[in-house]
Amino acid sequence: MTVYTKGVVFDGVDFDDPDCWKLDRYVKRGGYAALRKIIEGSISQDSVIAEVKLSALRGRGGAGFPTGLKWSFMPRQFPGQKYLVCNTDEGEPGTFKDKDIIELNPHALIEGMIIAGYAMGISVGYNYIHGEIFQDYRRFEAALQEARDAGLLGENILGSGFSFQLYAHHGYGAYICGEETALLESLEGKKGQPRFKPPFPASFGLYGKPTTINNTETFASVPFIIREGGQKFLELGKPNNGGTKLFSISGHVSRPGNYEVPMGMPFAELLALAGGMRDGGKLKAVIPGGSSAPVLPAQIMMDVTMDYDSISKAGSMLGSGAVIVMDESVCMVKALRRLSYFYYEESCGQCTPCREGTGWLYRIVDRIERGEGSLGDLDLLESLGKNIAGRTICALGDAAVMPVQGMLKHFRDEFLFHIENKRCLVH
């Protein structure tokens, strides 16, 4: 189910139309007008970047880094090839928004990438697509071909002298490739193991060349910003939290799906949009930003608004916008056990604290869940967390630790009950 109350990424899309992804439909709802506006009005590169800065668009891939600022880091006068890369490797449990973008509105992404290429003087781009969504990879390739045939993509776009080539690259099942430097390694045909930073991709990226990487939703927001103006995008949301956001809602709600709503919508309202709790269940907890975000109990969640600043103040993060809703039938120890297994399974093995530490986290949570834990295990989990977080090349280590810390902070009693009574409080 895909819904918008205010569409930026899905502006005007009729989801009931099986051809809604096609070029003619996209053009009919105002598509490629932003690109034409830039080319016909000879709008300068600096003006495009200034508009994106004004919009306060923040990266939708998880870290929320200001997009305009990132774009201004690209060396403008670099003599060699530069690259633009889109991150559609979404594998963060709970997140399924980028899949809907390339399935239902792929031209918004293509147009956004062409504009980004123009703004930074880049002539070649790649979209790295998550392995498990092969059908959507095919769909995206079909959309690329439509754009090429219409002269919107490729050599001398719309007679402007500006050329931009864009290709799709298909992943094959590795969460770590969502991390931007692992993604670059993978694009180069290697194991997806993250690189040390610095150097950052803006100076040493794909094939060692200056590269800008953004998330799918980030790029797909750009056509609206150029067409309607950065100010209008900003005003849709809240200061410092501009625009709309796609929330992927999963778990115990009546209507799971993607909801594009203005940034800053109260959580209670978003929950109501998703049909409220499934089967009349009672809300227990929510993971508000993908599996790596610390869990928040119901009473805190019901007071937050869905934007970077509010959720961060409540002690979690907006992350990728994946909202995992849990009712009172959920055992938090079991929930954490499954998440910890995921990080253990997906650690790339490069850094000792992450490779060994994720295994330790999983085995300890597992034995607590089975009723074989001891009181010392809770301290052990805390100290392990301190020895993993911040001590690895990439943030997967931190991502594995945050759910553990969130659970112990808010649901410590359930862990204690498992240890002391050798059974579950819920079941």
Place this chain on the structure above:
Amino acid sequence: MLTADSLFQIDLELKKYPESQKRSAVMSALRIAQSELGWLSQDTIKFVAGYLGLMPMAVYEVATFYNMYDLAPRGKYKLTVCTNLPCALSGGEDALDYLKRKLSISIGEVTADGRFSLHEGECMGACGYAPVVLVNNHSMCRNMTPQAIDSMLAEFD
């Protein structure tokens, strides 16, 4: 070793990358080879390496790093069920259990007639459509209730 059609598809992939960066096509070349042959044997890996002008080890490294490459024969229909938390909240584990009972195999096993193998997967980026079952790596089936699983199985030859 691979049909002309598979080689043609690999050549199309090669066109996406700079002339000097053939290695970038290794992931798609392995995918195309696996789609044709069902799994990746040592010989297939060596063939792909030769075709792209790479060391066999460089290709083997990639084949073992990514989860969706199969380094051993699997069922004619490879069924992967996501059991990560968001899916588990909406029946992911039940779908896996149902398939286990229905096919009388456990995770990682192939049915005696070689038709099905069952695998547990991580998040496929489709959590809103749980339970999800991925067939032969490329075809995603959504909302797989027991009835939906029954009709899916009935459609396979």
